Amino acid sequence: MRYNDRVKIITNQKADNDGWDDEVKPVTSDWLxxxxxxxxxxxxxxxxxxxxSNALAVHFKNKVEQVDYVVYKDVQRKPQAVIQxxxxxxxxxxxx
Numbered sequence: 001m002r003y004n005d006r007v008k009i010i011t012n013q014k015a016d017n018d019g020w021d022d023e024v025k026p027v028t029s030d031w032l033x034x035x036x037x038x039x040x041x042x043x044x045x046x047x048x049x050x051x052x053s054n055a056l057a058v059h060f061k062n063k064v065e066q067v068d069y070v071v072y073k074d075v076q077r078k079p080q081a082v083i084q085x086x087x088x089x090x091x092x093x094x095x096x
Contacts, residue, residue, distance in 0.1 A: 010069035054095030
């Protein structure tokens with residue numbers, strides 16, 4: 001599989017405030033190599049409960065532990081499902 005596309009991942013990490021606040025700060029990664037494909041009809045129905053023609057599957061080559069947001073084409077999208085399979089991670093994102 002070719003990983004020609006690039007996306008950024010935003011993860012929310014807790015800030016050190018002596019444990020009194022639940023403040024989080026977003027941390028943005030560099031451009032990560034990935035493969036972006038469409039989502040099948042069965043996957044659409046399973047994840048969204050309806051057909052979303054703009055849904056995308058972002059395939060990462062390695063395991064990605066935490067994904068809070070994906071930045072694709074300068075648009076921040078929240079993942080609907082994160083699938084860990086073998087040595088890959090697949091993130092399903094919906095339309096804006």
